[in-house]
Amino acid sequence: MPERKPKILLVNPPVYDFAAYDFWLKPYGLLTVAGYLRGKADFALFDYLDRLHPFAAKQKQLQSDRWGRGRFCSRRIPTPAPLATIPRYFRRFGLPRDIFADYLARTDPPDYVLIQTTMTYWYPGVEEVIRDIRSIHPSAKIISGGNYVTLCPSHAETLGADLLIPGTNLQPLWDYLEITPDLRQPALWEVYPKLSVGALKLTDGCPFKCTYCSVPRVYGQFSARPLDRSLAELKLLIRLGAKNIAFYDDALLFNAEQVLIPFLNEIIKQNPAVNLHSPNALNARFLTKDLAELMVRAGFKTFYLGFESASAQWQKRTGSKVFCEELASAVRHIKTAGTDPANITAYQILGHPYSDIQQLEDSMRFVNSLGIRGTLADFSPIPGTSDGDCCGKYVDLAEPLNHNKTAFPIILLGFDQSNRLKDLQRALNRSLASPL
Numbered sequence: 308m309p310e311r312k313p314k315i316l317l318v319n320p321p322v323y324d325f326a327a328y329d330f331w332l333k334p335y336g337l338l339t340v341a342g343y344l345r346g347k348a349d350f351a352l353f354d355y356l357d358r359l360h361p362f363a364a365k366q367k368q369l370q371s372d373r374w375g376r377g378r379f380c381s382r383r384i385p386t387p388a389p390l391a392t393i394p395r396y397f398r399r400f401g402l403p404r405d406i407f408a409d410y411l412a413r414t415d416p417p418d419y420v421l422i423q424t425t426m427t428y429w430y431p432g433v434e435e436v437i438r439d440i441r442s443i444h445p446s447a448k449i450i451s452g453g454n455y456v457t458l459c460p461s462h463a464e465t466l467g468a469d470l471l472i473p474g475t476n477l478q479p480l481w482d483y484l485e486i487t488p489d490l491r492q493p494a495l496w497e498v499y500p501k502l503s504v505g506a507l508k509l510t511d512g513c514p515f516k517c518t519y520c521s522v523p524r525v526y527g528q529f530s531a532r533p534l535d536r537s538l539a540e541l542k543l544l545i546r547l548g549a550k551n552i553a554f555y556d557d558a559l560l561f562n563a564e565q566v567l568i569p570f571l572n573e574i575i576k577q578n579p580a581v582n583l584h585s586p587n588a589l590n591a592r593f594l595t596k597d598l599a600e601l602m603v604r605a606g607f608k609t610f611y612l613g614f615e616s617a618s619a620q621w622q623k624r625t626g627s628k629v630f631c632e633e634l635a636s637a638v639r640h641i642k643t644a645g646t647d648p649a650n651i652t653a654y655q656i657l658g659h660p661y662s663d664i665q666q667l668e669d670s671m672r673f674v675n676s677l678g679i680r681g682t683l684a685d686f687s688p689i690p691g692t693s694d695g696d697c698c699g700k701y702v703d704l705a706e707p708l709n710h711n712k713t714a715f716p717i718i719l720l721g722f723d724q725s726n727r728l729k730d731l732q733r734a735l736n737r738s739l740a741s742p743l
Contacts, residue, residue, distance in 0.1 A: 320432035321401030329554035355401030493540030588613030591637035657718025
C-alpha cells in the first residue's frame with residue numbers, strides 16, 4: 308500500500324492597509340516552495356487576493372485592465388492605533404473572512420499550512436489566518452516564511468506559528484516536513500483553478516547595495532536560476548492560460564548576456580502569445596539599444612524603471628543606482644524599439660528621510676521631460692536597512708505597522724505636502740496627453 312502523502316494547505320493572506328491594488332500580485336515565493344515538493348504532497352491553495360475566485364469574479368468593479376491588473380475586494384475597517392493620526396481610510400483587502408472559514412469547515416484537516424508573508428506591516432492578515440486555522444483545524448502545523456518573518460522575526464514569533472522560515476535557507480522546512488525537495492521543479496501554478504496572470508524570476512537577489520532596499524538581507528547574493536527551469540515555468544504558465552506575466556526579479560538586466568538574453572531568444576523561437584511586464588524597477592544603466600529591441604520583440608509591453616532621484620548627491624549617498632543621463636538613454640532605446648511612451652514609467656521615492664537633498668520636484672519634471680510617466684513610490688522604513696533604521700527618530704520601528712508606506716511620507720512631510728507632490732505628479736502625467 309503506497310505511503311500517504313501529507314496534505315499541505317497554501318494560504319496567501321488578506322491585506323490590511325490604506326491602499327492595495329493587484330499589480331500582477333501573486334504569492335510567488337509560496338508557489339515556488341510548493342513546486343519543489345510537486346508530487347510529494349497533496350496541495351490545496353486559498354489565495355485571498357485571487358480576483359478570479361468565483362466570489363470576486365462576480366464583482367463588476369474588480370474587472371481587469373488590458374494587462375490583467377485591477378482592484379481587490381475590500382471593506383473599510385477601523386484604523387489600528389499606531390496609524391490613528393493618518394487621515395486616510397483603512398481597509399481589509401481580499402476575499403471575505405467567512406469564505407475561508409467555510410472552506411476550512413468543508414475540507415479535511417491539512418497536516419501543514421504554509422503562509423506567505425510580504426510587507427512587514429501586512430502582518431494583521433497573517434494573524435487573522437492563523438487564528439482561523441487554529442479555531443477550525445487546531446491539529447494543523449502552521450509554517451510561515453517570507454519578508455515579514457525575515458525582517459521582523461521577533462514580532463513574527465508572537466503570532467503563534469509552529470515554525471518560522473526566515474531568509475532563503477529552506478533546509479529547516481524540508482527537515483520539518485521530512486520531504487526531500489526537487490529543486491529543478493517550477494512553481495506550483497497548477498494549484499490555481501483558473502489563471503490569467505503569472506510571475507517569473509530568472510534570478511535571485513541583487514548585486515547592488517541601495518541603502519533603502521531590503522533585498523540583499525532577504526535574498527542574499529545575486530544568483531541566476533537554471534534557464535531550463537525558467538523556460539519550463541513559462542511553458543507551464545502559458546499552458547494554464549496566463550496571458551500576462553510579470554518578472555519579479557530585483558536585477559533582471561544584470562549579467563543579461565548569461566541570463567536574460569538567452570531566455571528572451573528562446574521565447575522568440577517559441578513565439579508564445581503572452582505579454583511580459585517589469586514591475587520591479589529595471590535598472591536603466593543596463594538597458595542598451597540591442598537589449599531594448601530584444602525585450603520588445605520577445606513581448607515586453609510595459610517598462611518600469613527605477614530612478615528615485617535626479618540629485619547626484621542623493622544617488623551617491625544611497626548607492627549610485629541610476630543617474631539622469633542613464634535614464635534618458637534607456638528611455639530613448641525603449642522608445643526606438645517601438646514601445647508606446649504611455650507604457651514607460653519611472654519610479655521616484657516619496658518620503659525618503661534624505662528628502663532635503665533629493666530634489667524630488669526637479670526629478671519629477673526631468674522624468675516628464677523625457678515624455679514618459681512618473682510614479683511616486685511611497686517610502687517604507689524597512690528595518691535592517693540603513694535608511695530605514697535612521698527613521699527610528701520618527702516612528703517606533705519595533706511595531707511593523709509603522710513601516711506602512713502610505714503613512715510614513717505623511718509623517719515625514721506632512722499631509723498637505725505629501726498630497727501636493729502627488730497632485731503635481733498627476734498633473735505632469737496628464738500633460739503628456741495634452742497637445743503642445
